[in-house]
Amino acid sequence: IERRMASAGMDFVEPDQMVQFYRKRQRGVVKGTTEWLGLQDSIDQFRDTGATWDMFNTDTGFFPTRVGGKFTTKTTRKKIPGEEFAGKQFLETAEVRHRTGERFNINEYFKANRKKMLGRVTVESSMYDRTFVLKSDGRSIEQALTEAIADLPENIISEPLKSEAIQADKIVPPADHVKEGGLDIIDGALHRRVSDNMVPVDGPSVERVRGLLDLRNAVREVQRTQLTDAPEKDILSARKSLNKTYDKFLKKWGNTNDRSNASAMRGDPDYPLLKALERDTEAGGLEKADIFTKRVISPIKPVLSVETANDALLASLNERGTVDLAKMEQLSGIPQDELVEQLKGQIFQDPEDGWVQADTYLSGNVRKKLEAAQGAAEADPAFKDNVTALEKVQPVDLEAGDIEVRLGVPWVPKEDVQAFIAHLFDDVEVDVNYLDITSDWIVEVPAQASFALDEMVANTQKWGTNRYPGINIVRDTLNAKTPTIRDRVDSKTTVVNEKATQAARDKQNKIREEFKKWIFDDKDRRERLVRVYNDTYNNYRPQVFDGSHLKFEGKVPDKDFKLRPHQAGAVWRIVSSGRNTLLDHVVGSGKTATIITAAMELRRMGIRKKPMIAVPNHLLEQWGADFLALYPGANILVAGEKDFAPENRKLFASKVATGNWDAVIVAHSSFEFIPMSLEFTREMFESQVQALERAIADAVESGQQRRSPTVKQLEKSKLRLQARLKKVENKMKKDATVTFEELGVDHLFVDESQAFKNLFYFSKRTRVAGLGNPDGSFRAFDMFAKTRYMDKITGGTGVTFATGTPITNTIGEMFTIQRYLQTNVLEEAGIHNFDAWASLFGDDVTRIELAIAGGNKFTSKTR
Incomplete structure (x- = not known):
C-alpha cells in the first residue's frame, strides 16, 4: 500500500490515512487531513479512487506538530471501480476580501460555505507576505468536527460489492487507433x-x-485531411469541427493543459498532442x-x-540519405553506368x-582512404580516379x-625512449616497455x-638529486607524474x-627540455618520427555539410518555421556523416529544432526505427x-516520471517496444531507471x-617474470577494472526490472549533454585541478554504457550529443566527450585513457594561484 501511495505521489499528514483508505471496503468512508497549500494535489490524488463529499478548514493549532501549516480535513468515500467522480469538484480558487480591505484567494468551496471554516478568520504576517489563516474559536478539534460532519449525507455506505479483479470476459481486443497505454471507452467503461x-x-x-478522446479524434482528422491533400472543403470542414469540439470541451472541462485534464489522460501517449x-x-x-486557423x-x-542525373542524385539523397543508383535509374530512366559517367567528380565508389x-x-x-584506394586500383583501374582525387586533398605534411x-x-617507439635514457646516463642499458592498454611506461633497470x-x-x-635520482625522474615524466619528496616526522606522519x-621538479623540467632538443637531432630519427606523426594524427580533412537539398517532409511550412542553414547542415551531418555527432550550438541557435528534425529525417529515410531523446x-x-508544433503529425511518446515507477516500467517498456514511435522523449533523471543489462555491462x-x-x-611469453614491474602493473589494472565492475553490478542489481536493450532504441539524442560529464577515468596524475573524481557518477557511467551499446x-x-557548453571547467572534458562519441577513433590512435590523451594534446602546468580562502594566502596548482 505504501508503495502504491508513493508511486501515485500521495503525501498526507499521516500515511496511515491512505493505508486506511486503500483497505476500506467499497463505499467505505475515511477522513483525511492535508495541507491547505497542497489541497489541489490532494483532490487530484483522491479523484482516481474516491469521491470527496465535504471539506472543513481547521485552525493550525489543532495540529501542534506542524506549526504554521494550514490544514484541511476531507471526508471521502471510496468509489466503486468504474464509478464517476460524484463528489464536489473543489477545483477552482475564488477571491475573498478581509475586513482589513486585503484580498486573498481561497478554494471556491469555502467561499460558498463559510461555516465549513471551523475557526476565526484573521490575517497574519510572515517574513515574506501577509497570509489568510484560521485561528481557534475556542472549540476542540473533536467538538468542531463532530458538529460539522453532522451535515454529511446519510446512507453513503452500502454493502460491500464483489471484488473488481479483472475477469477474462471483461478483456476485449483494442481498436486499431488505440496506442499502447492509450485510453478508450468501451460499453460506457474506461479501458486502457x-x-x-x-x-x-x-x-x-x-x-x-x-x-x-473526441478532441483527439478531431485533431487527427484535421491532420489526415492536410497530410493527404484532401479537397479544400474537407480541410475546412475538419477544421470547423475541431474548433467546435474544442470550444465545447473548454466550456465544460477547461483548458487541455489544466492539471485535471492532464491527470485524466495520465499514461495515454496522445496527451502531448492535446497539450x-x-x-x-x-x-x-x-x-x-x-x-485551429x-x-x-x-x-x-x-x-x-x-x-x-543531378536531380536524380538530389532526390536519392533527400529520400534515402545515400547515393542509390538503382533508385536514381528508376526516377530518371538513365542507365546506372551513364549516371556514374555524368556524375563523375560528384560521386565516388568507396572500396x-x-x-x-x-x-x-x-x-x-x-590518408587511410588513399591507402585503400591505391590497393583497390592495383586490382581495378577504375579506382585510379579515386587515387587522383584523394591525393589532391591530403593534408600538408x-x-x-x-x-x-x-x-x-x-607514438614515440620504446626504442627511442631507451636511446634517450642512454643519452642521459652514459649509455646505461635499461629495458623500456610501453603498455598500450594502460598507457604505462615501464623502465626496468x-x-x-x-x-x-x-x-x-x-x-x-x-x-637528478641526492634525494631523487634522475632515472626515477625520467620514469615519473614518462608516466605524467610529478616528483614529491616527503620527510618522516614519526611512524605515522610525513610532511x-x-x-x-x-x-627534483626543476630537474624534471630540465629533462623535458633536453628531450625536445634530442628527439629531432638525428636526421633518420627525425624523418621517421615526422612520418609516423603525420600518418597517425595529421590525417583528417573536415567535411562541410550542406543540407540545402533536404525537403523536411512533414514539417510545418517554411512560412511558419524555416530551418536556418546551419540547422539544415547539422541535420544532414547527423543523417549522412556515418559518425556520432556533437552539436556544439550556443543557446538560441535552435538545438531543439535541429534534433527534432534530425529524428524525423532518420525515420523518414528508414535509417532509424526508434530514436530516443x-x-x-x-x-x-x-x-x-x-x-x-514543428511536426504536428508526429507520433511521439513523452515518458513521465510515473512511467518509471518500479511497478510501471514493464508497461513503459511495452509501450516503447511495441509502438511505431517517431521519437521517445524521456527526462535525464528517468533515463537512468532503464539501465543496460548486466550481461552487456559485464561484456x-x-x-x-x-x-x-x-x-x-x-x-x-616474452621472458618477463611474474613479479616484473610490467606484469605487476598489468595485474594492478586488471584488479582495478574487476573492482569497478563489482561496484557497478551491486548498483544495477537493486533495480533491474527492465533493460535498455528491450526498448528497441536505435538512435540516442542527448540534450544538454554536459550533465553527464562526470565520467569515470583512469589516470596516474594526482591533484590535477579540473579533472574531478576518478570514480565519476553512476549517471555518467549509465550513459557511457548506453553509448557503447549504440x-x-x-x-x-x-549517438548525438547537444550542448551549448561542451567544456565548462577544463580542456580535459573534451576527452570525456570523445569517449562518449569517438571511442573507435581514440583506439585507432592508440589512446586508451586520459594520460595518453593528455600527453598528446595537453601539458601539465604548475603555477602559484590565490587560495580560494582569499586573503594573502597562495597555493600551488597543477592544471
Missing part, C-alpha cells in the same frame, strides 16, 4: 490498452475522458494553436520522375562503403618544427645498471620537503509541445579485462 488487450481501469470521469493545441500568450494565459502540415509528395557523395569520400581520414614531442607520448647509476653524477646531480621537492527534467513537457568490462590478460600472457548496434553512428 495493455499489449493486445483493452483492460478495464478505475480512474477519472468517463465523460471527461470522452471529451478528451499542443494551446500555446502561451504574452499575458500569461493560453490561446488556440495555429492548427490555418494549415500546419504540407502533404508529402514523393518524387516520381526527374529529367537529369569499402559503395557509392558515396564526393564531399563525404574526400573527407575524414583521407607538418615539419619537425611544427610538431611538439613530449617525453611520454605514446638490471642489477648491473643499477649499481652504475648509483655512482653516476649524471643520475644524482646533473639530471612534504618543499625545498627538495622543488629541486533524453532531455533536462524541467523541459520534458516543453519538448513534447515543441516536437508537435563491456570483460573485454577490457581479457585484453589485460592477453597483455600479461604476452609479457610472460555504437555496437549502429557501427558508431547512433
Whole structure:
C-alpha cells in the first residue's frame, strides 16, 4: 500500500490515512487531513479512487506538530471501480476580501460555505507576505468536527460489492487507433490498452475522458485531411469541427493543459498532442494553436520522375540519405553506368562503403582512404580516379618544427625512449616497455645498471638529486607524474620537503627540455618520427555539410518555421556523416529544432526505427509541445516520471517496444531507471579485462617474470577494472526490472549533454585541478554504457550529443566527450585513457594561484 501511495505521489499528514483508505471496503468512508497549500494535489490524488463529499478548514493549532501549516480535513468515500467522480469538484480558487480591505484567494468551496471554516478568520504576517489563516474559536478539534460532519449525507455506505479483479470476459481486443497505454471507452467503461488487450481501469470521469478522446479524434482528422491533400472543403470542414469540439470541451472541462485534464489522460501517449493545441500568450494565459486557423502540415509528395542525373542524385539523397543508383535509374530512366559517367567528380565508389557523395569520400581520414584506394586500383583501374582525387586533398605534411614531442607520448617507439635514457646516463642499458592498454611506461633497470647509476653524477646531480635520482625522474615524466619528496616526522606522519621537492621538479623540467632538443637531432630519427606523426594524427580533412537539398517532409511550412542553414547542415551531418555527432550550438541557435528534425529525417529515410531523446527534467513537457508544433503529425511518446515507477516500467517498456514511435522523449533523471543489462555491462568490462590478460600472457611469453614491474602493473589494472565492475553490478542489481536493450532504441539524442560529464577515468596524475573524481557518477557511467551499446548496434553512428557548453571547467572534458562519441577513433590512435590523451594534446602546468580562502594566502596548482 505504501508503495502504491508513493508511486501515485500521495503525501498526507499521516500515511496511515491512505493505508486506511486503500483497505476500506467499497463505499467505505475515511477522513483525511492535508495541507491547505497542497489541497489541489490532494483532490487530484483522491479523484482516481474516491469521491470527496465535504471539506472543513481547521485552525493550525489543532495540529501542534506542524506549526504554521494550514490544514484541511476531507471526508471521502471510496468509489466503486468504474464509478464517476460524484463528489464536489473543489477545483477552482475564488477571491475573498478581509475586513482589513486585503484580498486573498481561497478554494471556491469555502467561499460558498463559510461555516465549513471551523475557526476565526484573521490575517497574519510572515517574513515574506501577509497570509489568510484560521485561528481557534475556542472549540476542540473533536467538538468542531463532530458538529460539522453532522451535515454529511446519510446512507453513503452500502454493502460491500464483489471484488473488481479483472475477469477474462471483461478483456476485449483494442481498436486499431488505440496506442499502447492509450485510453478508450468501451460499453460506457474506461479501458486502457495493455499489449493486445483493452483492460478495464478505475480512474477519472468517463465523460471527461470522452471529451478528451473526441478532441483527439478531431485533431487527427484535421491532420489526415492536410497530410493527404484532401479537397479544400474537407480541410475546412475538419477544421470547423475541431474548433467546435474544442470550444465545447473548454466550456465544460477547461483548458487541455489544466492539471485535471492532464491527470485524466495520465499514461495515454496522445496527451502531448492535446497539450499542443494551446500555446502561451504574452499575458500569461493560453490561446488556440495555429492548427485551429490555418494549415500546419504540407502533404508529402514523393518524387516520381526527374529529367537529369543531378536531380536524380538530389532526390536519392533527400529520400534515402545515400547515393542509390538503382533508385536514381528508376526516377530518371538513365542507365546506372551513364549516371556514374555524368556524375563523375560528384560521386565516388568507396572500396569499402559503395557509392558515396564526393564531399563525404574526400573527407575524414583521407590518408587511410588513399591507402585503400591505391590497393583497390592495383586490382581495378577504375579506382585510379579515386587515387587522383584523394591525393589532391591530403593534408600538408607538418615539419619537425611544427610538431611538439613530449617525453611520454605514446607514438614515440620504446626504442627511442631507451636511446634517450642512454643519452642521459652514459649509455646505461635499461629495458623500456610501453603498455598500450594502460598507457604505462615501464623502465626496468638490471642489477648491473643499477649499481652504475648509483655512482653516476649524471643520475644524482646533473639530471637528478641526492634525494631523487634522475632515472626515477625520467620514469615519473614518462608516466605524467610529478616528483614529491616527503620527510618522516614519526611512524605515522610525513610532511612534504618543499625545498627538495622543488629541486627534483626543476630537474624534471630540465629533462623535458633536453628531450625536445634530442628527439629531432638525428636526421633518420627525425624523418621517421615526422612520418609516423603525420600518418597517425595529421590525417583528417573536415567535411562541410550542406543540407540545402533536404525537403523536411512533414514539417510545418517554411512560412511558419524555416530551418536556418546551419540547422539544415547539422541535420544532414547527423543523417549522412556515418559518425556520432556533437552539436556544439550556443543557446538560441535552435538545438531543439535541429534534433527534432534530425529524428524525423532518420525515420523518414528508414535509417532509424526508434530514436530516443533524453532531455533536462524541467523541459520534458516543453519538448513534447515543441516536437508537435514543428511536426504536428508526429507520433511521439513523452515518458513521465510515473512511467518509471518500479511497478510501471514493464508497461513503459511495452509501450516503447511495441509502438511505431517517431521519437521517445524521456527526462535525464528517468533515463537512468532503464539501465543496460548486466550481461552487456559485464561484456563491456570483460573485454577490457581479457585484453589485460592477453597483455600479461604476452609479457610472460616474452621472458618477463611474474613479479616484473610490467606484469605487476598489468595485474594492478586488471584488479582495478574487476573492482569497478563489482561496484557497478551491486548498483544495477537493486533495480533491474527492465533493460535498455528491450526498448528497441536505435538512435540516442542527448540534450544538454554536459550533465553527464562526470565520467569515470583512469589516470596516474594526482591533484590535477579540473579533472574531478576518478570514480565519476553512476549517471555518467549509465550513459557511457548506453553509448557503447549504440555504437555496437549502429557501427558508431547512433549517438548525438547537444550542448551549448561542451567544456565548462577544463580542456580535459573534451576527452570525456570523445569517449562518449569517438571511442573507435581514440583506439585507432592508440589512446586508451586520459594520460595518453593528455600527453598528446595537453601539458601539465604548475603555477602559484590565490587560495580560494582569499586573503594573502597562495597555493600551488597543477592544471
